[in-house]
Amino acid sequence: MSGALDVMQVAGSGATVLVAEMVKSGWESLRGAMARLFRRGGEENAEVELRLLDAARQRLADSPASERADVARQLRQELLIQLAAFLQKFPDAAEDLQELVKRTGSQEEASSATLVAENNTNSQVILSGGSISTAGGSFTYQAPERPDSRG
Structure with a gap:
């Protein structure tokens, strides 16, 4: 990877991923990968x-x-500068950082859940972090009755 634009782009992506991952449970794994990257220097x-x-x-x-x-x-700005300076000194690390950014992004996409609930009038959406099971093998939910509006 040559050229300042490429280095800045990779550094920017790296900085964004680092800041996003800093407060997540997978931080230590990412930190370890960054340690390996930094050891190139x-x-x-x-x-x-x-x-x-x-x-x-x-x-x-x-x-x-x-x-x-x-x-x-x-x-993000500070890490962009730090990573760009590192990549200027060790340009071969840019591909590794770019791969790390891609891998981290794809792991996040794979582990995040998405819920779309459309056209569900008079129904209830149930979210679960795991499985939902009942002793009888089926799940039935009846929405609460609405008060009679006839007066």
């Missing part, structure tokens, strides 16, 4: 880069909920 360089990454995550985690979006936006 040597062990000492990797430690410095990871300290910056950890400090950014801590800032996001410590930020009040009302300020979290602003902190996340600021961190």
Whole structure:
């Protein structure tokens, strides 16, 4: 990958994924992948880069909920600069970072649920994080009766 535009694009995608993943349960896995990426610059360089990454995550985690979006936006900019500088020094890492961004995005898409409930007048939608079962093997729900509006 050559050219400043490519590096900036990859760094921007990387920064976006990093900030999004910082507050999720899969952070340690992503951090480990970033550590491997940063080791392309040597062990000492990797430690410095990871300290910056950890400090950014801590800032996001410590930020009040009302300020979290602003902190996340600021961190995306800072991480963009950090990743772009790293990729300028180690351009061979750009493909690895790009692959990591794709892999993380596809994992997120695969693990997220989508619900669409259309044209369900007089019905109820039930969401479950797991299976719903009953002893009899069937599930029946009757909507509450409406009060008689005839007066």
